[in-house]
Amino acid sequence: xxxxxxxxxxFDSEHDYEGGLAVIDKDAIKNPGMEPHRERMTDKSEKHExxxxxxxxxxxxxxxxxxxxxxxxxxxxxxSNITMxxxxxxxxxxxxxxxxxxxxxxxxxxxxxxxxxxxxEVSEAxxxxxxxxxxxxxxxEIINLANQESGFSRRKLIRxxxxxxxxxxxxxxxxxxxxxxxxxxxxxxxxRHTAWAKGTRLAKDPYGTPIKASDVTIGSVFHVIxxxxxxxNDDGTLNSEYLNEKAKAAVLLVRVEPSVLNPSPGRExxxxxxxxxxxxxxxxxxxxxxxxxxxxxxxxxxxxxxxxDLANECAVIFGPASRPLPQLPIAVDSxxxxxxxxxxxxxxxxxxxxx
Amino acid sequence: xxxxxxxxxxxxxxxxxxNYLDERVGVAGILKEFGRKVFPDHWSFMLGExxxxxxxxxxxxxxxxxxxxxxAMTPVIYDGVYGPLKGASxxxxxxxxxxxxxxxxxxxxFRQIHHWSALLFVASAGLHMLRVFFTGAFRxxxxxxxxxxxxxxxxxxxxxxxxxxLPDDLLSGNGLRIxxxxxxxxxxxxxxxxxxxFGGEFPGESIVARLYSLHIMIVPAxxxxxxxxxxxxxxxxxxxxxxxxxxxxxxxxxxxxxPVYVAKAGGFxxxxxxxxxxxxxxxxxxxxxxYGGYDPSPVSAGTQPDWYIGWLDGALRLAPTHLEFxxxxxxxxxxxxxxxxxxxxxxVLVAAYPFFEAWVTGDKREHHxxxxxxxxxxxxxxxxxxxxxxxxxxAGAATDLLATNFxxxxxxxxxxxxxxxxxLPILGYIITKRTCLSLQRKDREIVLHGRETGRIIRxxxxxxxxxxxxxxxxxxxxLIDFKDYAPTLARPNAKGKITIRARIRSGFSKFYFEDRVAxxxxxxxxxxxxxxxxx
Numbered sequence: 001x002x003x004x005x006x007x008x009x010x011f012d013s014e015h016d017y018e019g020g021l022a023v024i025d026k027d028a029i030k031n032p033g034m035e036p037h038r039e040r041m042t043d044k045s046e047k048h049e050x051x052x053x054x055x056x057x058x059x060x061x062x063x064x065x066x067x068x069x070x071x072x073x074x075x076x077x078x079x080s081n082i083t084m085x086x087x088x089x090x091x092x093x094x095x096x097x098x099x100x101x102x103x104x105x106x107x108x109x110x111x112x113x114x115x116x117x118x119x120x121e122v123s124e125a126x127x128x129x130x131x132x133x134x135x136x137x138x139x140x141e142i143i144n145l146a147n148q149e150s151g152f153s154r155r156k157l158i159r160x161x162x163x164x165x166x167x168x169x170x171x172x173x174x175x176x177x178x179x180x181x182x183x184x185x186x187x188x189x190x191x192r193h194t195a196w197a198k199g200t201r202l203a204k205d206p207y208g209t210p211i212k213a214s215d216v217t218i219g220s221v222f223h224v225i226x227x228x229x230x231x232x233n234d235d236g237t238l239n240s241e242y243l244n245e246k247a248k249a250a251v252l253l254v255r256v257e258p259s260v261l262n263p264s265p266g267r268e269x270x271x272x273x274x275x276x277x278x279x280x281x282x283x284x285x286x287x288x289x290x291x292x293x294x295x296x297x298x299x300x301x302x303x304x305x306x307x308x309d310l311a312n313e314c315a316v317i318f319g320p321a322s323r324p325l326p327q328l329p330i331a332v333d334s335x336x337x338x339x340x341x342x343x344x345x346x347x348x349x350x351x352x353x354x355x
Numbered sequence: 356x357x358x359x360x361x362x363x364x365x366x367x368x369x370x371x372x373x374n375y376l377d378e379r380v381g382v383a384g385i386l387k388e389f390g391r392k393v394f395p396d397h398w399s400f401m402l403g404e405x406x407x408x409x410x411x412x413x414x415x416x417x418x419x420x421x422x423x424x425x426x427a428m429t430p431v432i433y434d435g436v437y438g439p440l441k442g443a444s445x446x447x448x449x450x451x452x453x454x455x456x457x458x459x460x461x462x463x464x465f466r467q468i469h470h471w472s473a474l475l476f477v478a479s480a481g482l483h484m485l486r487v488f489f490t491g492a493f494r495x496x497x498x499x500x501x502x503x504x505x506x507x508x509x510x511x512x513x514x515x516x517x518x519x520x521l522p523d524d525l526l527s528g529n530g531l532r533i534x535x536x537x538x539x540x541x542x543x544x545x546x547x548x549x550x551x552x553f554g555g556e557f558p559g560e561s562i563v564a565r566l567y568s569l570h571i572m573i574v575p576a577x578x579x580x581x582x583x584x585x586x587x588x589x590x591x592x593x594x595x596x597x598x599x600x601x602x603x604x605x606x607x608x609x610x611x612x613x614p615v616y617v618a619k620a621g622g623f624x625x626x627x628x629x630x631x632x633x634x635x636x637x638x639x640x641x642x643x644x645x646y647g648g649y650d651p652s653p654v655s656a657g658t659q660p661d662w663y664i665g666w667l668d669g670a671l672r673l674a675p676t677h678l679e680f681x682x683x684x685x686x687x688x689x690x691x692x693x694x695x696x697x698x699x700x701x702x703v704l705v706a707a708y709p710f711f712e713a714w715v716t717g718d719k720r721e722h723h724x725x726x727x728x729x730x731x732x733x734x735x736x737x738x739x740x741x742x743x744x745x746x747x748x749x750a751g752a753a754t755d756l757l758a759t760n761f762x763x764x765x766x767x768x769x770x771x772x773x774x775x776x777x778x779l780p781i782l783g784y785i786i787t788k789r790t791c792l793s794l795q796r797k798d799r800e801i802v803l804h805g806r807e808t809g810r811i812i813r814x815x816x817x818x819x820x821x822x823x824x825x826x827x828x829x830x831x832x833x834l835i836d837f838k839d840y841a842p843t844l845a846r847p848n849a850k851g852k853i854t855i856r857a858r859i860r861s862g863f864s865k866f867y868f869e870d871r872v873a874x875x876x877x878x879x880x881x882x883x884x885x886x887x888x889x890x
Contacts (some may be wrong), residue, residue: 020717021864023839027876031836032828034601034608074460079436087457091464095636098464103629109622113615123601123608124393126593126723129496181550181561188546190556205652223652231444238430238444244556247532247651280652284690285536285671286557287529288654302656303533304672305755305765318766320671320690322679350536351679351688352546 052115059108070097270329284321395596395609405479426567445648467635490725517570528649540691669751670694730837732791795872
């Protein structure tokens with residue numbers, strides 16, 4: 001390897017042709033060469049050398065003890081009737097054993113190298129990364145030979161069809177991934193609809209108990225899901241669509257003095273006596289807007305601090321979100337429970353291109 | 356050693372094994388080539404080693420975890436030993452994470468080793484990148500290896516994020532929700548990409564298993580390939596060294612691989628593993644049992660992503676309000692695209708820097724002696740500006756915590772960050788460049804006039820002078836040995852035309868090298884000494 005390369009050219013006035021904007025100073029000070037080797041204490045005194053050797057040995061012995069201790073701790077602290085304390089103790093003791101077992105090997109080896117191994121610095125010639133002229137000439141020759149012998153340049157049709165074939169062969173592999181998830185118009189359709197419908201009762205998250213308008217006092221906040229959204233199916237199995245639906249249907253219910261609200265024309269009847277329901281899914285990137293500040297009527301998203309003004313139909317007043325939180329129109333049914341008038345009138349959650 | 360040779364001669368076990376291996380795989384040749392390879396010594400060269408070793412720890416601890424972790428999102432009712440969550444419905448993935456933590460001895464330890472080493476991997480890789488940047492180690496012939504290393508840093512982030520999302524707890528689920536929201540914001544294809552990634556609607560039942568494939572197969576395999584290329588290139592180039600007496604661009608000075616580097620680097624692996632294990636044994640990280648399984652409705656305030664995702668989260672937060680536009684029937688979410696574009700652009704600039712600097716200097720020589728950061732003032736200043744930009748984005752991910760802990764207005768913290776994002780890098784640039792130039796001038800002073808001793812003497816004619824102690828030749832060399840560049844004028848090409856390219860390059864060369872301090876040369880040194888003798 002070393003014979004096939006040129007030695008790196010030193011930077012002096014004779015080799016300034018490829019230095020670009022480098023300033024070549026003919027009077028530059030010359031490199032003084034390697035410093036004389038300095039002896040360590042362990043080189044000079046036998047006492048120090050012996051002490052260092054003892055320290056290294058002691059570290060390796062300590063490592064053995066620590067590793068053995070780790071195994072002891074594994075069996076001595078079984079995780080029966082667990083408490084957090086037991087888990088922590090087991091973690092600490094097994095971990096300490098493993099850790100000291102390794103630390104002592106490492107520190108011992110480095111200590112050995114630094115105090116006892118010969119510490120003469122060695123200089124080795126560096127060779128240029130590029131091959132020497134002969135090597136490069138031979139490389140070109142090989143390529144030319146390969147070209148001649150295969151006729152790669154000459155046989156245009158073969159070459160071009162090969163390019164085409166190579167360009168196309170990975171495509172099936174990419175197309176196969178289309179079944180990762182549904183595509184087509186129903187993707188957007190699903191994003192537009194939630195589990196809310198006319199007459200769906202508003203229920204407490206996560207237990208699903210419906211909420212009476214009379215239970216909602218001024219200033220209170222309810223985390224709400226549709227009553228129809230159940231964690232378990234009727235047969236008692238777990239509902240696998242539960243989280244998907246909840247991710248769109250989660251709602252925050254707040255009651256304020258009716259005079260606080262400033263509904264725009266057409267939305268006057270979406271609230272019930274100062275009770276308003278807004279989508280809890282942030283219109284920025286979808287975190288739950290879970291924080292409500294009573295005095296200012298502001299809703300805050302804890303992820304990126306988008307702030308929505310409940311008094312003004314949840315318009316964005318701060319932070320990276322752009323759209324107001326969608327409002328769920330609500331009313332009260334004959335038994336006094338809060339119900340939805342309809343689904344949301346726009347898609348909830350993060351914006352998407354087709355919305 | 357002589358003992359071993361003696362044994363070998365007698366035809367003992369060692370000699371037999373060595374002979375067997377040499378006749379089958381040629382170990383003698385390999386040892387001859389690599390056994391005494393020279394490695395330079397410097398503490399900053401350990402940073403890359405820390406990254407490499409923490410990756411090995413990641414592989415080992417991660418493999419351990421795969422024996423218990425179940426990457427499925429099927430809902431189950433938890434029936435494990437952790438009381439507070441008994442009877443709660445959760446995904447299989449989350450339940451198995453709880454089982455690893457509470458029912459497998461050492462399981463929690465290894466979860467924490469895995470998480471801590473992931474944090475350390477990205478951190479040490481980042482510091483290693485900074486070391487390489489500020490010492491100019493990316494210069495020819497190492498530009499491509501810089502890009503490979505940059506790829507490793509990105510892969511480290513990818514590995515970290517895919518792993519963070521696996522336990523399917525409340526925090527990681529919210530992290531995925533944010534990713535989903537960002538993907539949906541991509542024009543035209545966003546909702547389809549989201550559908551493909553999540554297998555339908557968010558959160559679906561597929562994402563954990565898919566991230567698991569990425570996390571334990573594809574990302575680590577890519578990292579391994581990149582690490583192999585990274586290290587193989589180091590073997591081809593041989594390691595850089597800092598300037599010092601006897602260190603030149605045509606040699607490499609240091610200790611031989613066998614025995615010193617095997618002991619030091621091998622021992623260092625155990626130290627890295629040992630330190631990670633010690634931290635993991637003592638310091639809880641990601642206590643997922645406190646958060647509960649993922650549920651799209653609750654969220655805990657004040658939560659943070661792992662540190663290396665912070666700058667992207669900060670970019671999301673710092674985007675100004677009302678950047679969303681409706682064009683016809685479509686919505687363009689610039690509040691999401693802008694941070695994405697900023698993040699990608701920043702990364703591209705980082706990856707491309709070596710090629711840019713090489714174009715400006717036009718220096719085609721191989722560089723193996725490292726720069727001290729002060730000796731490349733403009734590069735160092737650019738580096739600090741970049742670091743500052745990253746740091747502000749990173750701090751931006753903690754606007755809420757800054758506001759609550761320091762009792763500040765959240766809105767003011769955020770607006771201040773938005774301003775700082777533009778102003779601080781510029782300030783950082785100016786301050787760094789001036790500092791570097793001053794340090795260079797100080798170095799010149801020291802070389803020419805020696806070091807200040809603090810000893811004041813009175814001359815016979817009454818003048819007071821401070822005695823300066825001249826530098827040893829070896830000491831002085833470190834302060835003299837650097838490459839000096841001068842700005843260039845835009846010159847006409849062969850056709851007699853000054854191209855725009857030439858003008859731009861000339862402009863950049865001025866930007867880089869207009870303020871410069873040249874290294875002391877022999878004439879100046881002689882003049883300074885003669886002057887002193889006359890004195």
